[in-house]
Amino acid sequence: MIVAEIKPFGEIKDILKGYNKVLIVGCGTCVTVCMSGGERQVELLASALRIARKIEGNEITVGERTILRQCDPEFIDQIKDEAAQYDAILSMACGAGVQGITERLGSISVLPAMNTTFIGVSDGQGTWVEVCTACGDCILYKTGGICPVARCAKGLINGPCGGSQSGLCEVSKDNPCVWQQIYARLVKLNLLHSLKGMSQPKTWPVHPRRLVREDLRLKKEPTKGV
Amino acid sequence: MGFREALDSGKFLITAEIGPVKGTEIDGLLEDAELIKGKVDAINVTDLQSSVMRLGSMAVCHLLKDRVIDPILQMTCRDRNRLALQSDLLSAWVLGIRNVLALTGDHPTLGDHPQAMPVFDLDSVSLLRVIGRLNEGFDMQGNQLKGAPDFFPGAVVNPGADTEAAFEMQIIKMEKKIEAGARFFQTQGIFDLDLFERFIKRIEGFKIPVLGGVILLKSAGMARFMNKNVAGVFVPESLIKEMEETKDKVKTSIEIAARLIKGLKNLCEGVHIMAIGWEKRIPMVLEEAGL
Numbered sequence: 001m002i003v004a005e006i007k008p009f010g011e012i013k014d015i016l017k018g019y020n021k022v023l024i025v026g027c028g029t030c031v032t033v034c035m036s037g038g039e040r041q042v043e044l045l046a047s048a049l050r051i052a053r054k055i056e057g058n059e060i061t062v063g064e065r066t067i068l069r070q071c072d073p074e075f076i077d078q079i080k081d082e083a084a085q086y087d088a089i090l091s092m093a094c095g096a097g098v099q100g101i102t103e104r105l106g107s108i109s110v111l112p113a114m115n116t117t118f119i120g121v122s123d124g125q126g127t128w129v130e131v132c133t134a135c136g137d138c139i140l141y142k143t144g145g146i147c148p149v150a151r152c153a154k155g156l157i158n159g160p161c162g163g164s165q166s167g168l169c170e171v172s173k174d175n176p177c178v179w180q181q182i183y184a185r186l187v188k189l190n191l192l193h194s195l196k197g198m199s200q201p202k203t204w205p206v207h208p209r210r211l212v213r214e215d216l217r218l219k220k221e222p223t224k225g226v
Numbered sequence: 227m228g229f230r231e232a233l234d235s236g237k238f239l240i241t242a243e244i245g246p247v248k249g250t251e252i253d254g255l256l257e258d259a260e261l262i263k264g265k266v267d268a269i270n271v272t273d274l275q276s277s278v279m280r281l282g283s284m285a286v287c288h289l290l291k292d293r294v295i296d297p298i299l300q301m302t303c304r305d306r307n308r309l310a311l312q313s314d315l316l317s318a319w320v321l322g323i324r325n326v327l328a329l330t331g332d333h334p335t336l337g338d339h340p341q342a343m344p345v346f347d348l349d350s351v352s353l354l355r356v357i358g359r360l361n362e363g364f365d366m367q368g369n370q371l372k373g374a375p376d377f378f379p380g381a382v383v384n385p386g387a388d389t390e391a392a393f394e395m396q397i398i399k400m401e402k403k404i405e406a407g408a409r410f411f412q413t414q415g416i417f418d419l420d421l422f423e424r425f426i427k428r429i430e431g432f433k434i435p436v437l438g439g440v441i442l443l444k445s446a447g448m449a450r451f452m453n454k455n456v457a458g459v460f461v462p463e464s465l466i467k468e469m470e471e472t473k474d475k476v477k478t479s480i481e482i483a484a485r486l487i488k489g490l491k492n493l494c495e496g497v498h499i500m501a502i503g504w505e506k507r508i509p510m511v512l513e514e515a516g517l
Contacts, residue, residue, distance in 0.1 A: 154349075159398055160392065161350075163333075164389075164457060165388060167392065171335050180391035183391040184391055198405065201347065204347070
């Protein structure tokens with residue numbers, strides 16, 4: 001999932017300076033699962049904002065909505081009419097959600113309430129860890145299903161640097177050296193030989209990337225150049 | 227005789243290491259180099275060691291070359307993408323630099339510009355492969371060069387990796403580095419000769435020259451600091467005690483280093499001395515070691 005965390009309350013208050021009617025929109029997918037931008041968090045943030053602005057003598061009208069996915073036009077359309085009644089939308093989704101609404105609704109300010117942190121998984125109650133950089137060229141079949149591009153601080157694909165101590169990364173003692181995890185996993189799977197070949201330098205993606213699936217497009221247009 | 231010729235001659239190799247200063251004051255550094263000139267086969271010049279911004283390795287290597295000292299250009303993958311790495315290699319060649327040591331490099335967060343973007347476009351293995359390609363007259367895309375270098379590439383290995391997985395991965399990566407063209411290895415500082423012997427036995431089949439690392443201990447405190455903070459360095463308690471109890475730290479430090487060098491002489495093809503500020507004492511170490 002995409003993991004995101006809510007911005008500090010002071011920053012959100014600053015972002016909303018000058019706006020008096022704001023619709024907070026939660027997202028029902030990733031950020032609901034990582035408990036940062038779902039229905040419950042929308043409710044809490046809305047209350048906090050109302051109280052804070054009331055204390056300041058500068059009251060704000062806050063609406064609350066949560067849609068299933070802010071990265072999908074179909075769901076964004078559900079708030080189209082309601083959004084028209086507000087000065088701004090405060091999105092509690094990842095950066096894709098904020099921009100999804102921006103693209104679809106056009107004429108209203110869409111502001112982020114979140115910092116999008118990474119693509120990750122939960123590895124304990126209340127903890128998440130980055131596991132994928134969406135590099136676009138997956139090598140997990142060579143590394144026992146554990147990604148060195150995302151989980152090695154240097155993104156090394158031919159084995160570790162010499163910097164680990166007691167199995168921990170030189171950059172952060174909170175992180176295990178992923179290459180040692182890869183080693184242990186491959187030993188367990190009896191696949192250590194898959195590490196022997198040299199991994200070629202990666203071809204880095206050019207941003208922004210775009211994915212076109214001809215088989216899924218509504219109007220079948222001939223592919224360019226054919 | 228340059229480093230490559232010394233290695234081919236089969237003599238016991240001696241290299242030392244100097245770290246460029248933060249700034250442009252280079253007199254001290256060149257003085258140190260002059261003092262050890264003729265006593266070592268080559269001098270490594272570090273590449274922004276510990277990720278601290280400072281004078282570059284290439285410029286200092288060039289200055290050493292001017293003083294008839296064969297430099298080993300240390301080149302990390304931390305700060306340059308593949309364009310800059312290849313271009314810098316060509317630049318180094320035209321400046322007279324013949325030996326390159328390919329390293330991954332420390333992460334920027336460990337240095338004095340922790341906000342910097344870590345590059346690591348290539349890694350030490352692919353950098354060695356690229357050096358080989360340049361030597362053949364091509365860049366890594368296969369484009370032909372107008373005039374090719376003929377570098378003597380080397381690499382590093384950490385024989386003191388402290389877990390089974392870390393040690394085994396060092397061996398796997400060392401093999402890849404040899405495949406990618408490394409012609410010699412320099413190691414992290416060694417204080418435990420038994421552990422090092424275990425490593426040497428393990429890589430016997432690789433048939434590659436290894437220069438064992440020797441760090442000059444300045445104090446017991448430094449030894450404890452390294453044990454805690456420097457990956458792969460393990461100073462045994464007996465040596466720490468020796469440094470603690472001595473009345474003459476310099477003398478004891480030199481004795482310990484000389485003892486290690488004598489031990490290494492029976493185990494590998496050379497030594498790489500990291501004096502870390504005590505470069506002036508390298509001649510005394512070598513004399514004490516009978517070299």
